[in-house]
Amino acid sequence: MKKKELTQQPPENKKRGGVAGFFERFSSQVIYATGSAWAFCTALGVIILWAVTGPVFGFSDTWQLVINTGTTIITFLMVFVIQKSQNKESKSVQLKLNELIAANRSASNRLIVAEDLSEEELDVLHKYYCKLADETKRRIDMRESHSVEEAIDNTEEKMQD
Structure with a gap:
């Protein structure tokens, strides 16, 4: 049996412009940076610095508000960045699995769109x-x-x- 060639080729890997392209590049860089040991050490350093300055500011409400607000904002924004990364990773893995299923004659093609x-x-x-x-x-x-x-x-x- 002859193999059928696909008429539609995958899109070229071009840099996207606009907001979507910016977010793509930004999220990739943020995920790379925040996944490093330096990012962890920096975050730990900020927490230690904040804790050490507690007595200086008398453990005031403002002192507590600084860390609460900062961590809330960072967490809120990181949810979107991490989700973007997860979506991209998931799609990439799914495409690789689809390729393996499609390339294997014995595999059931029904699972390509599982x-x-x-x-x-x-x-x-x-x-x-x-x-x-x-x-x-x-x-x-x-x-x-x-x-x-x-x-x-x-x-x-x-x-x-």
């Missing part, structure tokens, strides 16, 4: 694969199963014997 299924549909698939795994565990050689369909056929044949 991320678009409803929670109920995912539960049905999950139960199906749990049952399939239980049946497959009974086999001596786990490598015999190459695809869902093949595993079912092999399991049914074994049960008939």
